[in-house]
Every structure is written in structure tokens, then in C-alpha cells.
Amino acid sequence: MNTIEETFHTQRAFVAYFCAGDGGNDYSIEAALALEKGGVNILELGVPFSDPVADGFVIQEAAQRSLSGGTNLSDVLAIAQEIRKQSSIPIILFSYYNPLLQGGEAFYKAASQAGVNGILVVDLPPEEAGTHRLYLERYQLSGIFLVTPSTPSQRLEELGNAGAGFIYYVCRKGTTGVKTDLPSDYEEEIIRLKKYISLPIATGFGISTKEQAARALAGKADGFVVGSAFVRAMGEKASSEELCQLAQSLDPR
Amino acid sequence: MITSLAEVSPEKKASLFQRQFGRFGGCYMPELLLQSLEQLLEDYSRLKDDNSFQEKLKQTLCHYAGRPTPLTEVKRFSQAISGPKVYLKREDLLHTGAHKLNNALGQCLLAQHTGKKRIIAETGAGQHGVATATACAYLGLDCVVYMGEVDIKRQAPNVKKMKLLGADVRSVFNGSATLKDAINEALRDWTNNFENTHYCLGSALGPHPYPQIVEDFQRVIGEEVQKQVIDYGFTQPDLLIACVGGGSNAIGLFAPFLENSQIQMVGVEAGGEGVDTSRHAARFATGRPGVLHGCYTYLLQNEDGQVLPTHSISAGLDYPAVGPHHAQLFEEGRVSYQAVTDKECLQAFRLLAQSEGIIPALESSHALAYLIKIAPQLAKDCRVVVNLSGSGQKDLPQVLPLLEKELS
Numbered sequence: 001m002n003t004i005e006e007t008f009h010t011q012r013a014f015v016a017y018f019c020a021g022d023g024g025n026d027y028s029i030e031a032a033l034a035l036e037k038g039g040v041n042i043l044e045l046g047v048p049f050s051d052p053v054a055d056g057f058v059i060q061e062a063a064q065r066s067l068s069g070g071t072n073l074s075d076v077l078a079i080a081q082e083i084r085k086q087s088s089i090p091i092i093l094f095s096y097y098n099p100l101l102q103g104g105e106a107f108y109k110a111a112s113q114a115g116v117n118g119i120l121v122v123d124l125p126p127e128e129a130g131t132h133r134l135y136l137e138r139y140q141l142s143g144i145f146l147v148t149p150s151t152p153s154q155r156l157e158e159l160g161n162a163g164a165g166f167i168y169y170v171c172r173k174g175t176t177g178v179k180t181d182l183p184s185d186y187e188e189e190i191i192r193l194k195k196y197i198s199l200p201i202a203t204g205f206g207i208s209t210k211e212q213a214a215r216a217l218a219g220k221a222d223g224f225v226v227g228s229a230f231v232r233a234m235g236e237k238a239s240s241e242e243l244c245q246l247a248q249s250l251d252p253r
Numbered sequence: 254m255i256t257s258l259a260e261v262s263p264e265k266k267a268s269l270f271q272r273q274f275g276r277f278g279g280c281y282m283p284e285l286l287l288q289s290l291e292q293l294l295e296d297y298s299r300l301k302d303d304n305s306f307q308e309k310l311k312q313t314l315c316h317y318a319g320r321p322t323p324l325t326e327v328k329r330f331s332q333a334i335s336g337p338k339v340y341l342k343r344e345d346l347l348h349t350g351a352h353k354l355n356n357a358l359g360q361c362l363l364a365q366h367t368g369k370k371r372i373i374a375e376t377g378a379g380q381h382g383v384a385t386a387t388a389c390a391y392l393g394l395d396c397v398v399y400m401g402e403v404d405i406k407r408q409a410p411n412v413k414k415m416k417l418l419g420a421d422v423r424s425v426f427n428g429s430a431t432l433k434d435a436i437n438e439a440l441r442d443w444t445n446n447f448e449n450t451h452y453c454l455g456s457a458l459g460p461h462p463y464p465q466i467v468e469d470f471q472r473v474i475g476e477e478v479q480k481q482v483i484d485y486g487f488t489q490p491d492l493l494i495a496c497v498g499g500g501s502n503a504i505g506l507f508a509p510f511l512e513n514s515q516i517q518m519v520g521v522e523a524g525g526e527g528v529d530t531s532r533h534a535a536r537f538a539t540g541r542p543g544v545l546h547g548c549y550t551y552l553l554q555n556e557d558g559q560v561l562p563t564h565s566i567s568a569g570l571d572y573p574a575v576g577p578h579h580a581q582l583f584e585e586g587r588v589s590y591q592a593v594t595d596k597e598c599l600q601a602f603r604l605l606a607q608s609e610g611i612i613p614a615l616e617s618s619h620a621l622a623y624l625i626k627i628a629p630q631l632a633k634d635c636r637v638v639v640n641l642s643g644s645g646q647k648d649l650p651q652v653l654p655l656l657e658k659e660l661s
Contacts, residue, residue: 050560051433051545053440054283060427073557097281098544102558123281123544127270146284150447159284173285174445 004090004117004142004165007041008200013166013223014213014251015202017044017094018230019062020079021071023237032083034240035230038247042202043083044120044225047076047095054096054122056177058228062235073103077114084115092118092144092165100132108135118142118165126162133162146170149189153196160197169193169203169221178228179206187219194220214252226250269294273465275584277577280460281544286440289447294462296367301469306366313358317391318348320355320473324481324638329608336628337492337635340485341611342478342506344642349384351614351643352474352502357384357453359470361392364451371395371450375439377404377432377498378569378616379411380643381455386420388453396420399438401430404568407651429562432498432572436546456499457576460547464577471505478638479509487636493518495640496619497590498534498569500576502642507588517589520579521623523565524592532564535592536575537583545573550580566595566651567615569643597622602645603656614643615652 007013016035020028032043048066052059080091093116100107100121111119118141124132126145136143142165147156149171160167169190172183182203183189193201203216204225216224226247233246269280269291280290300306314320322343331339344352357374364372372394376382382398389396398420405412405424415422428434436459443452457467482490493510495503497520510516525533533539536551543552545560553561553573565571582588593601598615601622606612613621620639631637645652 049558050428051437053437053546054285054444056441064428067559098552098554098560099558101544102554102556123283123547125270125280125282125284125287128279128281148285150288151284152288170285173447175441 002088002090004042007090008166008222011041012217012253013042013200013202014040014247014253015042015044015204015223015225016040016230016247017046017225017227018234019046019048019059019066020076021048021066021069022062022231023234024069025075025079027234028079029082030240031234031243033086034243035247036087036089038244039251039253040089040247042090042092042223044092044094044227045076045080047073047093047099049096049099052096054175056175056228058178058232058235059176062231065235073099073107077110080111080116081114090117091115092120094120094122097121097124105135108139108141112139112141116141118144120144120146120168122146126159144168147193147197149173149183153192156193156196160199163199166200166202166223167197168225169201170205171203172205176205176227178208178232182212182215186215190219190221210250210252213250217252269461273461274577274581277548277550277580278461278464279549280547281549282460282547283444285444286447289443290460290462297363297462297466300363300366306362310359310362313362314355314473318354318358319346321477321481322346324478326485327609330605333604333608334625334628336624337631337633337637339624340490340636340638341641342474342638344474344502344640345611345613345617345644349380349387350646351380351384352471352505353381353384353455354387355473355505356455356467356470356501357381357388360451360453360466361385361388361394364394364453365392369449369451371397371446372453373397373399373439373442373450374453374455375399375432375435376455377435377571378567378614379404379408379415379647380569382415382420382422383411383418385453385455386415386418389420390418397442398422399425399435399442401425401432401435403430404432408568408647409650411647431563432568433545433560440546455501457501457504457578458499458546458548458550458574464548467501468504468508468578471501472508474502474505474640475507475509478506489513489516490636490638491517492635492637494521494620494624494637496521496570496616496642497575497579498523498572498616500579502640504576504578506638506640511587518587519623520588520590521619522590522592523567523570523619524594525564525566527594528592533592534563534565534571534573536573537590538592542580548577550577551575551583566598567619569614569616570619591623593619593622593626597626599652599655599659601625602652611641612645613641614645615648617642618645
């Protein structure tokens with residue numbers, strides 16, 4: 001298995017998010033491998049949650065489809081484990097806090113054993129994350145934290161120190177979703193972030209075109225994240241070939 | 254090596270992440286909203302001690318909203334249930350017909366003071382939506398209300414009122430299309446618009462500092478009761494009963510009395526079709542602690558931490574979590590939490606109407622229904638205060654067909 005650090009060391013990262021179990025466990029596994037073939041080198045496996053407040057419509061719908069289809073936490077880990085058997089791509093679980101809280105230490109342990117590299121929790125500020133970080137450390141999982149344009153400089157430094165693997169830069173306000181352009185002051189923001197954060201930075205929220213991805217990287221981010229565009233395609237049952245081509249068509253590297 | 258952020262910058266972070274309610278509460282929110290919450294905490298802490306703000310709020314509650322609301326002794330109701338002495342705190346007589354206006358006016362005044370011109374709110378029964386729309390009309394603020402599609406259907410009169418008051422009512426189709434989904438959607442709006450928008454959360458829940466803010470603004474209910482019982486010739490009630498959805502009317506009544514251990518308190522949850530079925534909203538009966546909408550509290554959830562759908566005849570109690578202060582009071586045993594069913598609620602609804610000429614909200618009818626249940630065991634001279642948190646006018650289109658079936 002590659003570590004997140006190694007991946008960023010070798011190449012700038014193309015991070016793909018999709019909602020685990022949407023379309024069934026087998027489809028999630030196929031999709032992950034197809035996306036990797038298309039150039040993706042870090043995978044964010046979304047843990048479906050009943051109340052995804054940070055997500056826009058596309059991912060909300062995917063989570064609901066996945067949960068209605070019966071996806072549970074064990075399925076998510078089974079998907080991760082099967083991907084791990086067939087690929088060395090770093091896998092990050094992208095979750096809301098309550099499922100992890102209810103899963104408890106056993107869940108972190110099982111995630112680690114399944115070959116998961118890190119966990120990102122969208123509604124868990126590090127100040128509330130004492131137990132979470134204890135389990136991450138105990139089971140050698142990276143804790144990915146998020147920063148935003150409204151995060152003050154001092155806090156950037158704190159989050160940079162608290163995190164591991166990389167920092168997820170939420171480059172705009174609002175929820176996840178397909179947007180038209182990156183914010184006009186994106187480049188200055190990355191310069192500000194880099195002053196305080198030594199971890200690699202991956203830019204996400206709203207990136208759905210090659211041009212946006214190119215600008216994200218040209219602005220000196222170490223990687224970019226595409227979520228809703230893949231989720232939408234998977235909601236339409238895109239084939240492995242189509243997902244691979246979609247990834248290739250979005251990759252500016 | 255794990256370093257706590259609180260250690261890195263104690264002076265600032267300590268406040269937003271300080272637990273207010275034992276192990277419950279907290280601020281589990283996306284990073285995008287933390288600055289807004291911190292700003293809200295700062296603004297609120299300042300205005301809480303600002304005499305001119307507090308005076309303005311007091312005047313507005315008095316001359317616009319109609320405070321103090323009466324405390325009414327209901328002798329015929331008491332007789333009908335062979336019960337103790339019963340006093341109703343008449344929040345149904347507050348402008349807009351429910352206690353929600355106390356908080357909506359407080360928060361909208363706060364928003365006005367801090368220069369926020371746009372207000373968003375969620376609503377279940379529609380009472381908080383109407384209260385917020387009213388406060389916005391009164392203060393000249395823009396108002397957007399999110400409401401689940403299921404609730405829009407069962408609370409039609411309130412939807413019409415909100416629109417008349419100038420609010421933009423947005424229907425929420427996602428999830429169970431009830432209160433929790435309306436909160437989800439309001440939070441999403443807030444992450445898009447936090448620079449110019451205040452989120453006027455309607456119950457004593459959500460991320461810190463909301464549970465504290467809402468409790469403080471509702472505390473006036475209990476403070477008035479403290480004074481009003483003296484007019485009836487006693488110094489303190491023996492028992493307080495209030496319904497608990499998110500729990501703002503209950504905590505508003507309870508808060509000033511919590512220190513006095515002689516006073517018993519009961520919070521009444523929605524038992525729906527029975528707590529042994531899957532169709533209820535009794536968090537303390539079958540839930541366990543978890544995180545929803547920014548706070549750690551009792552929550553109806555499956556073993557994977559997915560939030561369960563709830564059911565109640567009353568939209569205002571149809572919510573899977575509960576305010577974190579109630580979670581603390583439950584675990585400490587300070588307040589007893591009980592559930593009554595839809596059917597018991599309807600019986601109480603009718604009995605109060607026919608014995609006293611007061612039509613209670615379905616939410617408040619839960620508190621009355623619990624009193625009816627325990628009345629035979631209470632001493633005749635026991636003094637019970639029930640928070641009549643709202644009027645049942647809004648419920649008539651939903652309730653009348655149900656009662657007709659029963660009456661015919």
C-alpha cells in the first residue's frame with residue numbers, strides 16, 4: 001500500500017470522492033479501480049450519512065440511494081478491503097462524525113485492518129476530536145482536516161499541525177457540488193495557506209472541469225479533489241470505461 | 254503526538270468548545286461555519302450584558318409581543334381529571350400564538366444589532382417560522398424559512414401566515430421532509446451566506462452557543478411563573494410539566510427553578526403510536542447519545558449511527574434529537590422524561606377545549622395528556638404548572654377530521 005505522503009511526493013494528487021455503496025458494493029469497487037486507471041491517485045470513500053449537512057444535492061441523493069440500498073458501516077469497510085486487495089491506492093474515509101462515534105474504537109481498528117489510510121470527518125473540528133485522534137494514532141490512520149477561506153491565519157497553523165497526510169482546502173463557501181469557477185482570489189488564498197501549513201494541500205468543493213483542476217494546481221495546490229462530478233456519473237450508472245474516461249478528461253496533469 | 258488545539262490557543266478556543274451541559278452539547282460543525290459561530294458567541298456574550306439591548310428586548314416583549322402572559326388556574330379541567338391544582342402558563346396568548354416569539358425576537362434583535370439583514374430559520378410546526386417571519390416584518394429584515402414538505406402539508410395555516418408576513422417559505426423534500434431536514438437545509442443555506450445572514454435557530458439545540466442563547470431567551474417563561482404564583486397565594490409550584498421536542502419551551506419554564514430541588518419537573522416527549530413501535534419521537538425512551546446538528550445529545554439512531562425517522566401527530570415534537578441541556582438533566586435525574594401517545598394527546602386536546610375554552614397546540618397537549626395520566630396519584634393540594642406552549646388554532650385542519658371520526 002502507498003502512503004498518502006508517498007503519493008504527494010511522487011506526483012500532484014488527483015483525489016476522487018464517491019459515496020460508498022451507491023449502486024451496490026461491487027459497483028463501488030469497480031468504480032474505484034476505474035477511477036485509478038483514469039489517473040486518480042487518492043480515493044475518498046464517502047461513508048453515507050442520513051443527514052449530510054455539508055453536502056449539496058448530488059451527494060445527498062447518492063447517500064440516500066446508498067442507505068436505501070442497505071449500505072452499512074461493514075459494507076463500507078468491505079468495499080475498502082476489496083479495493084485494497086486489488087490496488088495500492090491510498091484510501092481515505094470521508095464521513096460525518098456520528099457513524100464513527102457509534103462505531104467506536106472497533107470501527108477504527110477494522111478500518112485500519114481493511115487497508116484504509118486516513119479519515120476525514122467533515123463535522124468534527126479538532127477541538128472536539130480528542131477520542132477520534134486517539135484512535136487515529138492508535139491504529140496508524142491519518143487525520144485529514146479541512147481549512148476554508150474564512151479560516152483565520154492562526155487557526156490555519158493549528159489545523160496544519162493537527163492534521164496528517166494532507167490538508168483539504170474547501171476553496172469556497174457553501175456545500176459540495178458542481179460549480180462554474182474557482183473564486184477570483186484563489187491564488188492569493190493558496191499563498192496564505194502555504195505560509196502556515198507545511199502539509200500538502202488538496203483543493204476541493206466545486207471542481208468539475210479540467211480548467212478548474214488546472215487552475216487549482218497552477219495556483220500551487222498539491223492536489224485537487226473531484227466529488228460531485230463522479231457521484232453524478234455514478235448515479236447514472238456510468239460504466240467503468242466511462243468513469244475512467246471521465247477521470248482522464250478532468251486530469252490536467 | 255496529539256496536541257489539543259485548546260492548549261495551543263486557550264484564550265479564544267476555550268469558549269466555543271467549552272461544554273455547557275455536562276458531557277452534552279459541543280460544537281460539531283463543518284469548519285466553514287466555525288467563524289460564524291464564534292462571531293455569534295462573541296456578539297451574544299457582549300449583548301447579554303448590554304443594558305440597552307436587554308431593555309430594548311424587554312420593551313419589545315412587553316409592548317409588541319404581549320408579555321407577561323397570564324398564568325391561568327383551570328379548575329374545571331382539574332375537576333374533570335380528578336386532579337390537583339392546575340395552572341397553565343399561557344404562551345398560547347403570546348403574539349403569534351406560541352412561545353417561539355420570545356426567541357425569534359431576541360435573535361432577530363441580536364441580528365439587527367450586528368448588522369445582519371437576512372434571517373434564515375427552520376420550522377416544524379410552523380410556529381417558529383411564523384414567529385421569525387413576524388420578528389423580521391417588525392424589524393425590517395429579510396426572512397427565509399425552510400420547512401419539510403410533510404410539515405407544510407399538515408400545518409397549512411402557518412404556511413399561509415408566513416407568506417403573508419413576507420417570508421420566503423422554501424419546501425424541503427429531502428430525507429424525511431420534516432424538521433430535521435429543514436434544519437439540514439437551513440445549515441446549508443448558512444454555509445453559503447454566513448457573511449450577511451443570521452441563522453435564527455428555533456429550539457434549544459444545535460451547536461454551541463445556540464442551546465444557551467435559546468434557553469436564555471425562553472427563560473422569561475419560568476421567571477414570570479416565579480412571580481405569578483405569588484398572586485395565587487403560594488411561593489413555589491410543586492410540579493412543572495412541559496412538552497419536549499427540541500425542548501425550548503420546557504427549558505424556558507424549568508431553567509429558573511432548576512436550583513430548587515423541592516420542585517419536580519417532567520418533560521413529555523412524543524410517544525407517537527407507542528414507544529414499543531418504530532413510530533414515535535421518544536429520544537429518552539429508546540435513544541442513546543450521538544451527534545446531530547452540531548451537538549452531542551440523546552438521539553434516535555440505528556446501530557450504525559444513522560438517524561432514524563420519527564413520527565408524531567404533532568409536527569413540533571417530530572424530531573430525532575433533543576436539546577443538550579435536557580440530555581444532561583435526564584442523566585442527572587433532575588428532570589423526568591415521559592412519553593404520551595398521539596391518541597392520549599388528542600384526548601387532552603379535546604378535554605381542555607371543552608372544559609376551559611382553551612384550544613391547546615398538539616405539542617402542549619402532550620404535557621396535558623401526561624398530567625391526565627398521573628392526576629389520580631397526585632395529592633389534591635399539589636400545585637402543578639403546565640406550560641401551554643402554544644395555541645391549537647394551527648392544528649384545527651389536521652385535528653378536526655380526526656376528532657370527528659372519534660366523536661361520531
